[in-house]
Amino acid sequence: MVRTNKEQLIEMAVCGEVWPAAARSPYRPNAQGESVVFMGTAGVILNARVGDRAYGWAADHVEPAVSMRNREDGPEHALHYLACIGNPAVMVTGEAAGARGVVTGEHAHILVDFEPEVLEQISIGDKVQIRALGMGLEMLDYPDISVRKMSPQLFESLRIEELGNGRIRLPVAAVIPAYMMGSGAELGADYVDQDLMSNDRETLAQLGLDDLRIGDILAVQDHDHTFNRGYREGAVTIGLINHGDSYMTGHGPGVMDILSCSTNKIEYYVDTENRPNLAAYLGIGNKTLV
Amino acid sequence: MVATNSDRLITMSVQGNIVSPGYPGIPAVPHQIDHDGRPRLLPSLGGIVYNVRLGDSVYGWAGDNIEPGIAIKAPDGAANQALNVFACVGNEAVAMSGNAKGAKGVVTGKSGRFAEHVIISFPHAALEQMAIGDKIIVRARGVAMSIQGFPGVHLKSFGPQLFDAMRIEENDAKLTVPVKAIVPPELVGAGAGLGSEGGAICIQSMDHNALSKFGLDSLRLGDIVAISDLDSAWGHGYRKGGVSIGVVSSTDSIKAGYGPGVTLLMTAPAGEIDPMVVDRMNLEDLLGIRWEGDE
Numbered sequence: 001m002v003r004t005n006k007e008q009l010i011e012m013a014v015c016g017e018v019w020p021a022a023a024r025s026p027y028r029p030n031a032q033g034e035s036v037v038f039m040g041t042a043g044v045i046l047n048a049r050v051g052d053r054a055y056g057w058a059a060d061h062v063e064p065a066v067s068m069r070n071r072e073d074g075p076e077h078a079l080h081y082l083a084c085i086g087n088p089a090v091m092v093t094g095e096a097a098g099a100r101g102v103v104t105g106e107h108a109h110i111l112v113d114f115e116p117e118v119l120e121q122i123s124i125g126d127k128v129q130i131r132a133l134g135m136g137l138e139m140l141d142y143p144d145i146s147v148r149k150m151s152p153q154l155f156e157s158l159r160i161e162e163l164g165n166g167r168i169r170l171p172v173a174a175v176i177p178a179y180m181m182g183s184g185a186e187l188g189a190d191y192v193d194q195d196l197m198s199n200d201r202e203t204l205a206q207l208g209l210d211d212l213r214i215g216d217i218l219a220v221q222d223h224d225h226t227f228n229r230g231y232r233e234g235a236v237t238i239g240l241i242n243h244g245d246s247y248m249t250g251h252g253p254g255v256m257d258i259l260s261c262s263t264n265k266i267e268y269y270v271d272t273e274n275r276p277n278l279a280a281y282l283g284i285g286n287k288t289l290v
Numbered sequence: 291m292v293a294t295n296s297d298r299l300i301t302m303s304v305q306g307n308i309v310s311p312g313y314p315g316i317p318a319v320p321h322q323i324d325h326d327g328r329p330r331l332l333p334s335l336g337g338i339v340y341n342v343r344l345g346d347s348v349y350g351w352a353g354d355n356i357e358p359g360i361a362i363k364a365p366d367g368a369a370n371q372a373l374n375v376f377a378c379v380g381n382e383a384v385a386m387s388g389n390a391k392g393a394k395g396v397v398t399g400k401s402g403r404f405a406e407h408v409i410i411s412f413p414h415a416a417l418e419q420m421a422i423g424d425k426i427i428v429r430a431r432g433v434a435m436s437i438q439g440f441p442g443v444h445l446k447s448f449g450p451q452l453f454d455a456m457r458i459e460e461n462d463a464k465l466t467v468p469v470k471a472i473v474p475p476e477l478v479g480a481g482a483g484l485g486s487e488g489g490a491i492c493i494q495s496m497d498h499n500a501l502s503k504f505g506l507d508s509l510r511l512g513d514i515v516a517i518s519d520l521d522s523a524w525g526h527g528y529r530k531g532g533v534s535i536g537v538v539s540s541t542d543s544i545k546a547g548y549g550p551g552v553t554l555l556m557t558a559p560a561g562e563i564d565p566m567v568v569d570r571m572n573l574e575d576l577l578g579i580r581w582e583g584d585e
Contacts, residue, residue, distance in 0.1 A: 029524040179475035179519065182527055183483020185492075185547040186403055188323075195483055199521065200529040222476065227327045230496040230546030231476050250483030250527030 002160050002168070003140040006152040011133040014079045015092070016070040018044060019109050020124045030247035031199035036060075040244060041108050042067045044122050048244060050104045050113050050215035051279030051286035054253040055198075055245045061254070062244030064214050064285065065119060066101065067109035068128045081190060083110050084134025085240070085258070086151030086282055091118070094126035102284050103130060104215065105242030105256055106149065107192055113284045142166060145261045146226045148190055154258075157281040158217065163267065171271035172238065173216035174209055178223055178231050182250040189225040189257050193242050198252030212253055213289055215278030216241045219268040225260035236266040240278060292458050292465065293438040296450040301431040304373040305386070306362030309336040309407055310422045322354055324544035325496040330354075332544065335405040336361050338420055344398055344411050344512040345574045348541045348550040349495075355551060356541040358511050359398065359417065361407035362426045370406055374488035377408045378432030379537055379553055380449030380577055388424035390416040396579055397428055398512060399539020399553040400447060402481050402489030409539050411579055433487075440465065443562050444523045446486055448555045455576040456514070461564065467516065467535050467556070468568045471505045475519040475528055479547040486522040486554050495542050495549030505567075509550055512573035513538045516565030522557035533563040537573060 021042040027035035040059035048057060049064045070076040089101040089112045099121070101114040112128060134151045144166060147155065161169045176196055180203070184194030196209065204210045212218075217240050224235035239255035246252050259266060274280070277290040311334065313320040321329035334354040342351060342358045364370035383395040393416035399409040410426065432449045443465065445453070459466045473493050477500060481491030493506060493515075501507045509515070514537055521529035540551035556563065573579060 031521070031524060031527065033524050177476070179478075179528055181482075185478075185482050185494075186480035186484070189546075197482070197528045199527045203528070203530050224325070224496065224546060226546075227323050227325055228546035228548075230325060230479060230548070231494045231500065232325075232497045232546075233500060248483065248527075249486075249521060249523070249525035251525075 002162060004152065004155065005138050005140060009133055009136055009152070011131055012082060013129055014082050014132050015127060015129040016068040016079050016110060018122055018124050018126045018128060019067050019069045031249040036247050038247065043124060044119055046116070046119050048214070049285040051277060051290050052214055053289065054212040054214050054241050055210060057244050059244065060246050060248070061107070063107055063109060063111050064104060065114055066112045066122060066128070068112060069109045079110050080106055082132035082135055083130045084132060084149050084151045085278070086154035087130050087132055087134065089128055089130045091122065092127040092129050094123050095121040096126065102282055104278055104284070107243050107254055111242060142168060142265070144263065144265055145259055147259060148257055150258050154281060167265045167267060169267040169269070170238065171276045172219045172268045173276050174212060174218050174270060175268070176209060176218055176220045176255070177207065178221055180207070180209070181220060181223060182252070185229050189227065189229050189260065193254035193256040194229050195246065195250070195254050196252045197250050198245050199249050212241055213277055214241050214244060215285060217276040218255060220255060224262040225257045226262050232262055234264045235262050236264060236268070238266060238268070292460055294435055294450065294453065296435055299431050299435055299450065301429055302376060303427050304376050304430045305425060305427045306364045306370065306373050306408060308338060308420060308422050308424045308426065309361045309363045311336040322545060325546040330544055335401060335407065338417055338422065340417055342541060344579055345572060346511050348509050348511055348538060349507070351541050353541060355543045355548065357401060357407060357409045359395070359409060359411040360420065361401065361409055363407050373408055373428065374400060374406045376430035376433050377428040378430060378447050378449035379555060380452030381428050381430055381432065383410045383426055383428045385416065385420065386425040386427050388419070388421050390419035390424065396577055397449065398573055399537055399551065400488055400490055401540060401551060403484055406489065440562055442560045443556060443558045445556050446522065446554045447488065452576060464562050464564045466564045466566050468571050469516045469535065469565045470513040470568070470571045471509065471515050472565055472567065473506060473515055473517040474504055478517060478520060478526070479549060482526050484525060486526050486557070490539060490551035490553050491526050491536070492543065492547070492551055493549045494547060496546050509538050510572060511538055511541065514571040515552060520557070521559035522554050523559050529559050531561040532557065532559045533561055533565060535563060535565065
């Protein structure tokens, strides 16, 4: 068992509301320069959940299940930084009041999974509260590896093996080379995600990255996300897919950071039999594909 | 001679004001976190910069993404969008107010998300006279410029003045473009996934070995560079075989994912550009920017 400081973490409520989709100019250029209508972020999405395919939706940046945020800037950022993947959420108002869900990602909104019968009862504007636990989580024996945005429950489900000499090993669903990482390089590593660039479909297929699921745990080679997100040979970042594919150049499925090391102390292997995915690890979403 | 539609382009004024540097307020923690986690307090974007000039090294300054000369921005969002998209590298700029009124400069680049600025080089004597807020007009010309016979090559922020000086040649249905260096795709950083009609894309500089391996450790402000496997036609993203060309327009950064800012000039997603590395390929020579009285 990897030793952590989980007993020292603070459990704190943060809240928001189910957020409506907003359409800007309906037409935007896709990677081929054709005008397309974008939909996919915000609202309640009934048919794309964690465990479902990241590709193939007729939509852009699909946020699985419920997207929530807070109207006020300070509380909104508290939601972004404090809510961790695997944290429990509860519907506070509306037809689904009392229903329980699980945080699955952070993107333009905080993403929360609920069972289908609950999703059908949720209205835009319903209040959601999250019991945030995970900020400050550390691996006590691995000071060179940064941990972020994970509930202790998710951390403990990652199947981490200790190899000695400050090294760990864990299974991933796929491996991303540094040059495929795009939008999000300009943002801090504690904020949302960095997209895997999917516009070169041929390269994507050659790398085996064209069949990902939302919730997949992945390794990013030569990326050090200890402080911001950047290229460093030998570094490793472990992330998970938080949203679906995109039409836009330099975008694609979002990779949210959960572990990072500036050197090669995180080892990984692709596990095709027991797909490392949030659906399996947290027992939520669509478990049929993973 | 490579032919363009430059005789059909519109010349239009876009305008901005010299931008003040800006820092966050209370609780007074204005530091940037460098790539090793150290908080650093440094001058950054905006302002009038007196001692960092075109031709200077992008590295080694105690600053973060410094914009040489002046940086301008329009107060209104839509007007600034027009300024940031329509102003092209090589376009003439004129001071329209203040003590430097009438002074002429040249657009040398742009900045992207978090600071949608246009960067302009002026003679040192004009910089001495300028004040933050002074009105600067750019005679914008270049957007919608295209190269005859190369429909797959997109030009962005590329003033015809600069295009004509770049010695671009057609060889075997490809365009040979002289450049100072070639940036590999893994070093493309902040700017990926963002728009390519304005703004900038950073050459990541956290890994110094990678910089020297690709000859990127001696870059200077104004150097023309190629970026391999980059498709910048509709935003910036990886595409094997794609080639983009840009100009180095701001200095290095301390932040992971950041580094010298590059303003995009042209892109060939299908690879119709052949970059040719030469000893010197800098705006200073290409546009004759050696201001009288300057060092």
